[in-house]
Amino acid sequence: MAGRTGLWLIGARGSVATTAVCGLAAFRAGLVPATGCVSERLDLDPAVFPGWSELVTGGHDIVATPLAKRAEDLADAGVLPGWLPSAVAEDLRAADREIRQRFDPAGSSGPQAEAAGQLASDIVDFRRSQDLDRVVVVNVSSTEPPITPLPEHADLDGLERALAEPGRPVLPPSALAAYAAFSAGCPYVDFTPSPGLRIPAVTELADRRGLPYAGCDGKTGETLLRSALAPMFLARGLRVRSWSGTNLLGGGDGANLGREGRAQGKLAAKTRGLAALLGAEATAPLHIDHVPDLGERKVAWDYVSFEGFLGASMSLQLTWDGYDSALAAPLVLDLARLVAGAHAAGQSGPLGALAFFFKDPLGSEEHRLARQEQELAAWADRIAVAR
Helix, strand or coil: CCCCEEEEEECCCCHHHHHHHHHHHHHHCCCCCCCCCHHHHCCCCCCCCCCHHHEEEEEECCCCCCHHHHHHHHHHHCCCCCCHHHHCHHHHHHHHHCEECCCCCCCCCCEHHHHHHHHHHHHHHHHHHCCCCEEEEEECCCCCCCCCCCHHHHCHHHHHHHHCCECCCCCCHHHHHHHHHHHCCCCEEECCCCCHHHCHHHHHHHHHHCCEEEECCECCCHHHHHHHHHHHHHHCCCEEEEEEEEEEECHHHHHHHCCCCCCHHHHHHHHHHHHHHHCCCCECCEEEEECHHHCCEEEEEEEEEEECHHHCEEEEEEEEEEEHHHHHHHHHHHHHHHHHHHHHCCCCEECHHHHHHECCCCCCCCCCHHHHHHHHHHHHHHHHHHC
16 A cells, blocks of 8 residues: 555645545545546556545645535535535544644744744644655645746745745745745645746755655646647647637635736636647637626636638637536545655656646646646556556
């Protein structure tokens, strides 16, 4: 067996994390099948990749709302089955006991090195107290706006000197979390488009420690459709003239992305991915709107204008309406298993084979969904053979 593995969630009381914890508990109890979990379809070596029964959850958050209350709210919103929160109540209480609330994104008035040290210490304590073989840290917290690069972001030694300066917020929260994870000897996954893993000095620490990492921005809805459909136009020799998109989001994610500047990173990731899929810069206007009435739902509408035989003008329209947390949570659990396996197998650096899960993948230029799936399966097979 692969051994007990920790899943440490940054944003551990948010909708995605709560849904993931509930789902994991339901899998272990045999209450539901692992629908939506890609790792269930792969031929994973159980000696390398942990099973559901071997995953233990914990994490950081800045809010105190108990997981049981968050689960009840999600059930009321339609994300979870109404019977599930009570059925996994003990698991939620156990997970709650492993959530720490000491994460101060701004680093307070003290040096950020102290905040990072506390984060790392919490992760190490979790690993020791739960007798875990390894811990995978996954960021599912609120999306951050893009940052202005600083000279210290280019070099780890310079970064660490800056982190020791009191009152200087040299790193955004996502990067501070990644830095803390690597300091604790743990692989890191950024399921958000936040800039944490795009800072060279942070990933330099992972390289020095020989740790794997994966990101960025989980591919759960509109971009998932695009990565499957855009290659179809190319394969049939149809020229895409424009691809317009509108995203309507409720819930906390919608409220966060509705704040000024917060959606820029996500919009940029979506645009880069579509351009890569179509082989050229396409006219691709896209915007995100917060619609509180939608609750936990996310609606995406796309209009594709394309040119066919003899210049015939045609179009494709599609609508995606789903619960983003229910789409994201199984992928978070998949990534915990897969990155734990990569760590156990001694892999390090960006895990490009996991591009299947991300809008803006690190370590890979491949955006075609079918090709990404093939590369993922081949990677998992190689790890099993190499053992």
